[in-house]
Amino acid sequence: MKRPRVVPLLLSLASLGAGLAVLAVFFSVLGYDPVLALGAMVRGAFGSWYAFASGTLVRAIPLMLIALGFTVGLRAGVLNIGGEGQFYAGAVAAAWIGLKLGAWPGFAATTAVLAVAVVAGACWVAVPAWLRLRFGVLEVISTLLLNFVAEALVSYMVQGPLQESQHIYPQSDQLPLAARMPVFPGTRLHLGILLALSCSMIAWYVFRRTMTGFELRAVGRGPRAARVTGGLRVQRLGAMALLVSGALAGLAGGTEVSGVSYALYPNLSPGYGFTAIAVALLARQSPMGIVLSAILFGALEAGAGAMQRDAGVPAVAVYVAEAVTIIAVLLADALSSRRRDMVTA
Amino acid sequence: MTGAPILQLRDIHKRFGTVQALTGAGLIARAGEVHALLGENGAGKSTLMHVASGMVAPDAGEILIDGAPRRLRSPRDARAAGIGMVHQHFTSIPALTVAENIALFAGWAVRPRELAVRVTALAERLNLPLDPVARAGTLPVALLQRLEIVKALAADARVLLLDEPTGVLAPAEADELLARARAFAQSGGAVVLITHKLDEALRGADRVTVLRRGRVVLEQAVVGLGSRELTQAMLGDATLVDEPAPAAHASDDAPRRVHVAGLEVARESGLGMAVRQVSLGIRAGEIVAVAGIEGSGQRELLRAIAGVLPVFRGTREVTQPLAFVPEDRTTEGLIPELSVTENVVLGLGRPASWVKRGRLDWKAARQRTAEMLSEFEVRSAGPEAPAASLSGGNQQKLIIARALERAPAVIVAENPTRGLDVQATRAVHDRLRDAAGRGVAVLLYSSDLDEVMMLGQRIAVMARGTLSEAPAHASRAEIGALMLAGRAG
Numbered sequence: 031m032k033r034p035r036v037v038p039l040l041l042s043l044a045s046l047g048a049g050l051a052v053l054a055v056f057f058s059v060l061g062y063d064p065v066l067a068l069g070a071m072v073r074g075a076f077g078s079w080y081a082f083a084s085g086t087l088v089r090a091i092p093l094m095l096i097a098l099g100f101t102v103g104l105r106a107g108v109l110n111i112g113g114e115g116q117f118y119a120g121a122v123a124a125a126w127i128g129l130k131l132g133a134w135p136g137f138a139a140t141t142a143v144l145a146v147a148v149v150a151g152a153c154w155v156a157v158p159a160w161l162r163l164r165f166g167v168l169e170v171i172s173t174l175l176l177n178f179v180a181e182a183l184v185s186y187m188v189q190g191p192l193q194e195s196q197h198i199y200p201q202s203d204q205l206p207l208a209a210r211m212p213v214f215p216g217t218r219l220h221l222g223i224l225l226a227l228s229c230s231m232i233a234w235y236v237f238r239r240t241m242t243g244f245e246l247r248a249v250g251r252g253p254r255a256a257r258v259t260g261g262l263r264v265q266r267l268g269a270m271a272l273l274v275s276g277a278l279a280g281l282a283g284g285t286e287v288s289g290v291s292y293a294l295y296p297n298l299s300p301g302y303g304f305t306a307i308a309v310a311l312l313a314r315q316s317p318m319g320i321v322l323s324a325i326l327f328g329a330l331e332a333g334a335g336a337m338q339r340d341a342g343v344p345a346v347a348v349y350v351a352e353a354v355t356i357i358a359v360l361l362a363d364a365l366s367s368r369r370r371d372m373v374t375a
Numbered sequence: 376m377t378g379a380p381i382l383q384l385r386d387i388h389k390r391f392g393t394v395q396a397l398t399g400a401g402l403i404a405r406a407g408e409v410h411a412l413l414g415e416n417g418a419g420k421s422t423l424m425h426v427a428s429g430m431v432a433p434d435a436g437e438i439l440i441d442g443a444p445r446r447l448r449s450p451r452d453a454r455a456a457g458i459g460m461v462h463q464h465f466t467s468i469p470a471l472t473v474a475e476n477i478a479l480f481a482g483w484a485v486r487p488r489e490l491a492v493r494v495t496a497l498a499e500r501l502n503l504p505l506d507p508v509a510r511a512g513t514l515p516v517a518l519l520q521r522l523e524i525v526k527a528l529a530a531d532a533r534v535l536l537l538d539e540p541t542g543v544l545a546p547a548e549a550d551e552l553l554a555r556a557r558a559f560a561q562s563g564g565a566v567v568l569i570t571h572k573l574d575e576a577l578r579g580a581d582r583v584t585v586l587r588r589g590r591v592v593l594e595q596a597v598v599g600l601g602s603r604e605l606t607q608a609m610l611g612d613a614t615l616v617d618e619p620a621p622a623a624h625a626s627d628d629a630p631r632r633v634h635v636a637g638l639e640v641a642r643e644s645g646l647g648m649a650v651r652q653v654s655l656g657i658r659a660g661e662i663v664a665v666a667g668i669e670g671s672g673q674r675e676l677l678r679a680i681a682g683v684l685p686v687f688r689g690t691r692e693v694t695q696p697l698a699f700v701p702e703d704r705t706t707e708g709l710i711p712e713l714s715v716t717e718n719v720v721l722g723l724g725r726p727a728s729w730v731k732r733g734r735l736d737w738k739a740a741r742q743r744t745a746e747m748l749s750e751f752e753v754r755s756a757g758p759e760a761p762a763a764s765l766s767g768g769n770q771q772k773l774i775i776a777r778a779l780e781r782a783p784a785v786i787v788a789e790n791p792t793r794g795l796d797v798q799a800t801r802a803v804h805d806r807l808r809d810a811a812g813r814g815v816a817v818l819l820y821s822s823d824l825d826e827v828m829m830l831g832q833r834i835a836v837m838a839r840g841t842l843s844e845a846p847a848h849a850s851r852a853e854i855g856a857l858m859l860a861g862r863a864g
Binding site for chain 2: 239240241242243244247248251252254255256257258259260261
């Protein structure tokens with residue numbers, strides 16, 4: 031079964047190519063020099079070790095974690111599009127606990143901060159999970175709507191209980207050093223990258239080598255067969271996947287606070303929770319694919335800033351490339367699955 | 376008696392991926408004629424009919440309507456050309472009324488008030504009475520099928536393609552349907568009856584076309600044909616399949632494997648009871664076959680015994696391990712997109728030898744799957760092939776192989792050979808008999824009465840949720856009468 035592994039990779043690369051091509055066309059139509067603009071973008075993302083580590087990889091960390099969570103859910107047939115909200119839930123919890131643990135030794139404090147973020151992310155998604163189990167409420171809707179609640183919660187926190195001690199700015203105090211994750215010398219890249227990579231490897235292992243991973247996949251692909259033939263508790267496994275999914279997004283919020291911002295801000299995430307869905311789709315549910323695709327989207331976002339600075343192109347243009355890439359991925363999937371249906375009809 | 380050809384299919388070729396479904400197949404449907412289209416599963420019957428109904432575009436070949444070539448680009452084209460297809464799976468919308476379903480299908484633009492009148496008039500003209508204001512979802516199967524036929528005729532069909540129409544009907548209802556088809560032909564229409572039941576073709580049709588591997592191997596008038604000739608045409612050189620009569624009962628002192636008493640099971644919809652006060656015991660080595668008209672509670676009874684549906688009331692004692700063979704292979708028995716190995720892993724769960732403390736040894740699973748495939752003569756591209764790539768018969772053989780791999784004390788099987796060809800049916804029957812011979816208690820139901828009588832050492836009949844046991848050596852008619860017990864009309 032060599033073919034099916036290579037084909038998706040090629041399709042993903044082709045989709046990405048389509049995205050960048052449209053971006054280039056977009057530049058020329060608007061009168062920007064595409065070579066200059068794309069060149070600035072590439073330099074901004076990969077131009078130096080510092081740029082790659084502090085720009086691209088730092089952004090790739092939350093994308094990787096949230097995309098992994100999305101994929102865990104998707105494999106089990108649940109659509110968690112509330113990554114953004116769970117990220118914020120994790121961030122709020124991390125900031126709150128981090129500010130109280132100044133006296134703890136560093137290792138213990140960061141561990142506690144991240145652990146609390148994980149729990150907070152899971153709790154945030156526990157509501158949709160329960161609603162789904164109990165009343166059959168579609169998790170697509172409940173997780174999405176809780177994003178807005180989470181954003182409101184952050185706004186409230188930074189103007190209320192967690193506001194900095196001067197009570198002027200809508201943000202929290204800076205975390206004590208003990209609660210901050212160490213960074214690689216000479217860069218802003220923090221230890222979260224190792225966490226994200228380990229999570230990817232664990233996910234890969236679970237899905238490839240364990241019965242639990244297989245059961246989740248079976249539940250996602252054929253819930254009726256999973257129940258009747260496999261004797262699996264489909265609803266419970268779905269809810270479990272949802273919790274894991276939220277936990278990973280919460281962890282992303284924790285690493286962002288403890289590794290990058292060191293404080294809670296209202297716009298802490300530039301839409302990581304949504305971009306991560308694109309990351310996961312481009313990776314086609316492969317945990318290792320997510321590592322690559324998260325780095326790529328991290329590069330796009332990091333390069334966007336450089337592009338704006340050096341070529342005068344608005345950074346948001348990058349979203350066009352992201353969107354085209356995702357549409358191309360979905361289109362390729364739809365076409366290939368239609369072909370499959372024809373063959374097996 | 377027969378008139379001009381209405382629909383002609385000539386030299387049709389069609390390829391799906393690597394499968395050549397049709398190689399120069401054809402069919403002529405004449406006015407005034409009931410034409411049976413026979414063939415094993417995978418012989419190309421459905422594909423040919425999909426070509427005729429505009430659902431599949433042929434790679435090569437000609438379609439003639441009233442002698443003139445015509446391209447059918449969509450089912451709508453075919454409908455406009457007077458071709459009405461009645462699918463095996465009903466296509467009515469349960470929430471709409473009979474009249475609304477007809478209007479929707481035939482494209483009538485009429486006011487609701489006129490609609491009922493028009494539908495009643497149509498149904499009367501066709502001599503197929505239906506209540507226009509009944510919701511389709513509340514109709515019994517036989518009426519649902521009648522609705523399908525009326526829908527096709529409302530769109531002014533002159534050729535009626537009936538895809539396995541009697542599969543869901545009780546014997547008396549099937550006879551009724553064949554009579555209606557005959558009447559339609561006598562009024563000047565053409566009927567194509569797709570079936571794999573020989574006696575239906577011999578009883579109900581004027582001419583017969585037999586397909587094998589995408590080719591026409593026989594096309595002639597039914598008069599003078601016997602089931603032997605048809606079987607030989609369908610199977611090729613294979614010998615005639617005569618199955619052994621059911622073996623004698625298992626001995627009375629064999630241990631009891633299934634024991635239910637006073638069993639009540641709710642309908643899957645949650646409204647009302649599907650099974651009322653049923654008691655049944657099955658000993659090791661026994662095959663109990665349940666007959667019943669669809670919807671009589673046999674499905675719920677088997678599922679409750681298999682532990683798939685909850686028991687509402689009563690006692691249920693079943694020796695484990697139990698293997699359940701669901702009727703719906705591709706949504707409940709298998710996950711088509713997953714590989715054969717993965718489907719085996721799914722069915723055997725955590726007790727399987729390749730699961731060690733939650734870790735899955737795929738290599739071991741693949742090896743064992745490959746052995747199972749060859750032991751059970753499942754034709755596939757190997758353990759890594761997606762289950763969807765197997766033919767229906769091979770999928771079922773795989774499911775049976777997997778069920779036996781659990782070394783079950785009890786096998787519960789729903790319609791174990793529905794839609795399978797003669798050879799695959801034979802293989803499945805042999806496996807079930809072997810299993811019983813080795814002391815497995817087998818409980819099955821089948822909507823095919825022949826199958827019930829062929830396999831069952833004991834025959835039980837479900838009617839309106841209650842179970843009664845047929846006397847030993849009961850005739851078809853006696854069992855048929857039990858099936859209709861408690862039914863009005």
